[in-house]
Amino acid sequence: xxxMVTADIQQVKLKFGIIGNSEGLNRAIDIxxxxxxxxxxxxxTGESGVGKEHFPKIIHQNSSRKHGQYIAVxxxxxxxxxxxxxxxxxxxxxxxxxxxxxKGYFGEADGGTIFLDEVGELPLSTQARLLRVLETxxxxxxxxxxxxxxxxxxxxxTNVNLSQAIIDGRFRxxxxxxxxxxxxxxxxxxxxxxxxxxxxxxxxSDFAANYHMPPIQLTDDARRVLMTYPxxxxxxxxxxxxxxxxxxxxxxxxxxxxxxxxxxxxxxSRFPTLVPHVGGRQGGGFESEREILxxxxxxxxSDVTELKRLVGEIMSERKAGGQTAPSSAVPYxxxxxxxxxxxxxxxxxxxxxxxxxxxxxxVSDVQDTDEHVxxxxxxxxxxxxxxxxxxxxxxxKRKSAAxxxxxxxxxxxxxxxxxxxx
Numbered sequence: 001x002x003x004m005v006t007a008d009i010q011q012v013k014l015k016f017g018i019i020g021n022s023e024g025l026n027r028a029i030d031i032x033x034x035x036x037x038x039x040x041x042x043x044x045t046g047e048s049g050v051g052k053e054h055f056p057k058i059i060h061q062n063s064s065r066k067h068g069q070y071i072a073v074x075x076x077x078x079x080x081x082x083x084x085x086x087x088x089x090x091x092x093x094x095x096x097x098x099x100x101x102x103k104g105y106f107g108e109a110d111g112g113t114i115f116l117d118e119v120g121e122l123p124l125s126t127q128a129r130l131l132r133v134l135e136t137x138x139x140x141x142x143x144x145x146x147x148x149x150x151x152x153x154x155x156x157x158t159n160v161n162l163s164q165a166i167i168d169g170r171f172r173x174x175x176x177x178x179x180x181x182x183x184x185x186x187x188x189x190x191x192x193x194x195x196x197x198x199x200x201x202x203x204x205s206d207f208a209a210n211y212h213m214p215p216i217q218l219t220d221d222a223r224r225v226l227m228t229y230p231x232x233x234x235x236x237x238x239x240x241x242x243x244x245x246x247x248x249x250x251x252x253x254x255x256x257x258x259x260x261x262x263x264x265x266x267x268x269s270r271f272p273t274l275v276p277h278v279g280g281r282q283g284g285g286f287e288s289e290r291e292i293l294x295x296x297x298x299x300x301x302s303d304v305t306e307l308k309r310l311v312g313e314i315m316s317e318r319k320a321g322g323q324t325a326p327s328s329a330v331p332y333x334x335x336x337x338x339x340x341x342x343x344x345x346x347x348x349x350x351x352x353x354x355x356x357x358x359x360x361x362x363v364s365d366v367q368d369t370d371e372h373v374x375x376x377x378x379x380x381x382x383x384x385x386x387x388x389x390x391x392x393x394x395x396x397k398r399k400s401a402a403x404x405x406x407x408x409x410x411x412x413x414x415x416x417x418x419x420x421x422x
Contacts, residue, residue: 020195024187036062046186049234056115068112076118094143120160221256
């Protein structure tokens, strides 16, 4: 029996081009094969770039619906104002620009399978419509009062923590349980150490054939670098880097020094932290708009802390020297929080400074400047500035800018519309 299961898994890998032998990957494929003959809803979870898109195809091709329509929908790429029309269709004249009737994906896929990628990005109103389809197989087109019937199998995927999204009020709990009838978790590449080199060799061979050149190979040291790197972008990142090396490097044997120019040993050196440690999570981007505001607040806090340290040094000098000067001698930092300072001493600067001597902050003479902070920075303006910088960095490309901010294209589109930047 075990041999039969293993044979089925290997057959699926060959058919869909899946590389790897890790236990977590094999387990995910096995669950997909077992659930395929049923009509149960499936929720596929895993980090971005792990290959979640293969599993809905495995389920569809091994089901009784394999001769029906298979439609993949990226929910995060459809603007919020049109997603209901895309999924459920609309009647002629239902809204401005609706010059004709539209069937919608659920109408088109009747008798087949719909794959809802990035399902965590669906608006709450659309989630309610989707819940009705899951429960009764019924939906209503935009601008219509007629109830339509559909018979579709729904497979959803997300890299969002839906449990946290439920707590935050961004995802319906009843919809989560409907979608999560059968969960499939795809392990990240860092948990599939033995698969990393297999994938590298496959990609190197494919690119060599595509570009008509010998495949690149790794020295032993380079292979160790490849295995120890955490691969935050997972298989997608590995594929992109392999392609870069295949095209750019003239020598076909890649050593560790060359490889490190493409994948630094430390993740932090390649992916600078944009958001401080918030709520037990070390951020590499903006998971939500709330974290953009956290970023601004933490920056302000850091500025105030630094200013307090400088005031402490000045007050320490006052104790030691006893000389005073008008408060106007204290430097002003434009753009930061205003801080009330008392008259402080000025002591001649020595010719040499012992930088190894520790700075002892005063215990009682320095007021807690947090009490005097006036929040003069608009959080809305800070959000605008961050979005503006992301767009400038990516030359106006919304998809790349949204990826840098770690928000969906739809969220970025809505923000641009609010700011009148369309």
